[in-house]
Every structure is written in C-alpha cells, then in structure tokens.
Amino acid sequence: MVRKIAFSLLWLGFVVYAFFLAPPEQPGTFELIKNLSIGQWQGINPLLIALFNLMGIWPLIYSAVVFIDGRGQKIPAWLFATASFGVGAFALLPYLAFREPNNQFVGKKNILLKLLDSRVTGFVLTIATVILVTYGIRGGDWGSFVQEWQTNRFIHVMSLDFCLLCLLFPALLGDDMARRGWKNPQFFWLIALIPLFGSLVYLSVRPPLQEVGIESISKQPATN
Incomplete structure (x- = not known):
C-alpha cells in the first residue's frame, strides 16, 4: 500500500x-517537436536532439x-508501455502504482516477448544510446540548453x-531478476545506481527468461 501511495503521489x-509550475510554453514549440520528429535538425542544439x-x-x-511483467498483472501493461512512447513517465507511473509484485513468468513467450527478452535488443539499444550521448555531448551547447531548460516548458518537462x-527503473528490476532466478544484490545496486546505462547493461547481460507452464506452478509443493 505504501508503494502504491508513493507512486500515485509522485505521478500527481x-x-x-508540469502543467502549472513549470516554465511557460514558448512560441514555436510545435514546430520544434515536428522538426525533431522528422529529422529536420538543422539549427537545433545537438543536446536537445x-x-x-x-x-x-x-x-x-x-x-x-x-x-514481461504484465503477464502476471490484472491491469493491461501493454497499454501503459505503449503510452510511454508519447508521454514517458506520465504513463509509467500509474502502472507502477497499480501493479502487484510479480516474480514469476507463466506461459510461453510470443514473438514480441522473445524479441524484448533477447540480449541482442539490449546490445542494439546500448549502441544507439552511446551514439546519441556522444553526439549530444561533443556537439552540444550547454549554455543554450540551460537557458532553454529555464524558459521552455517542453524542454524543461522532457528533461x-x-x-x-x-x-524509476529499479522499481521493476528486482522482480525481473527474480523471474530469471538471478539473486545478486550487488549487481542490482550497481544497475540501479548507474543512470540509463545501468539498465542497458542489464538488458544486455540478463539470463533468458525461462518459459514455465501453469501446470508446473500448480505442482510445486506449498510452503508455510
């Protein structure tokens, strides 16, 4: 219950x-978002790109x-995950508030889950991230970015x-490690304390998820 309240209050x-206290929206924001989306990056700060x-x-x-976590949830995890492509943490925080602890995976992996579970996916995302971070740091104008962050709602809230x-990633990390039978508290904290790249390293090295049938779960001896 404490976890649910905490994530709910954080979301609220x-x-x-974002809507009432952040810097005001600036003229040209829609044009900026459009240009960022379609790759027309000329004249845009590489840090923002x-x-x-x-x-x-x-x-x-x-x-x-x-x-994967959603396989054992009553709420449709795919809905929140899909919405996060548009609104980020605004969509994921309600999922974290309403989900239940889930350290088992039951059933078969479909094509999508096999792709998401693959270490190759982690490697590809890591390479893409390294390229983006390098591009932003090497070519970016930090002074301009700070000024935009202080005055532009879109850039401020996105940051x-x-x-x-x-x-928020560590909130899902423990159960995902448990589903894979991976008990390593030191590695958990290493991943949790490294922003962005910690999660990418995890996706690149985590053991494959084992498929478990419902009948296998039902045959396990009860524990007191």
Whole structure:
C-alpha cells in the first residue's frame, strides 16, 4: 500500500508541476517537436536532439521489462508501455502504482516477448544510446540548453521526465531478476545506481527468461 501511495503521489506531483509550475510554453514549440520528429535538425542544439531521441530509447528499455511483467498483472501493461512512447513517465507511473509484485513468468513467450527478452535488443539499444550521448555531448551547447531548460516548458518537462525514467527503473528490476532466478544484490545496486546505462547493461547481460507452464506452478509443493 505504501508503494502504491508513493507512486500515485509522485505521478500527481509531476502532473501538477508540469502543467502549472513549470516554465511557460514558448512560441514555436510545435514546430520544434515536428522538426525533431522528422529529422529536420538543422539549427537545433545537438543536446536537445540527443535528449529527444533518448526519450524514444527509454520506452523500449521499459517495454523489455513491462511487457514481461504484465503477464502476471490484472491491469493491461501493454497499454501503459505503449503510452510511454508519447508521454514517458506520465504513463509509467500509474502502472507502477497499480501493479502487484510479480516474480514469476507463466506461459510461453510470443514473438514480441522473445524479441524484448533477447540480449541482442539490449546490445542494439546500448549502441544507439552511446551514439546519441556522444553526439549530444561533443556537439552540444550547454549554455543554450540551460537557458532553454529555464524558459521552455517542453524542454524543461522532457528533461525532468528523462530523470524520472532513470530513477524509476529499479522499481521493476528486482522482480525481473527474480523471474530469471538471478539473486545478486550487488549487481542490482550497481544497475540501479548507474543512470540509463545501468539498465542497458542489464538488458544486455540478463539470463533468458525461462518459459514455465501453469501446470508446473500448480505442482510445486506449498510452503508455510
């Protein structure tokens, strides 16, 4: 219950801040988003380009865990994971609030789950992230970015969204490790404390998820 209340309050606080307390929306924001989306990047700060594209990497990282976690949930995890491609943590926080602890995977992996469970997916996302981060850091104008962060709601909220996604991943990490029979507290904290790249390393090295039939679960001896 404490976990549910905490995530609910965090979601509510983020919504209130984003819409009522963040810097005002600036003219030309829609045009900026359109140009970022279609790759017309001329004249745009590389740091902003990198951040915008990393906000497309994060939903893929979470999907690699949420779609699997959702197999044992009463709520449709795919709905929240899909919505996160558009609104990031605004969609994932309600899922974290309503989900139940789930350290088992029951059933067969479909094509989508096999793809999300593959280490190759982790490797590809890691390479893409390294390219984006390198591009943003080497070519970016930090002074301009800070000024835009202080005055532009879109850039301000997107940056906070990115930070939240970095902080929230450990909330799903423990159950995902348990589903794979991976008991390693030191590795858990190593992944949890490294923003962004910790989660990518995890997806690249985690053991494959074992398929377990419902009949196998029912035959396990009861424990007191």
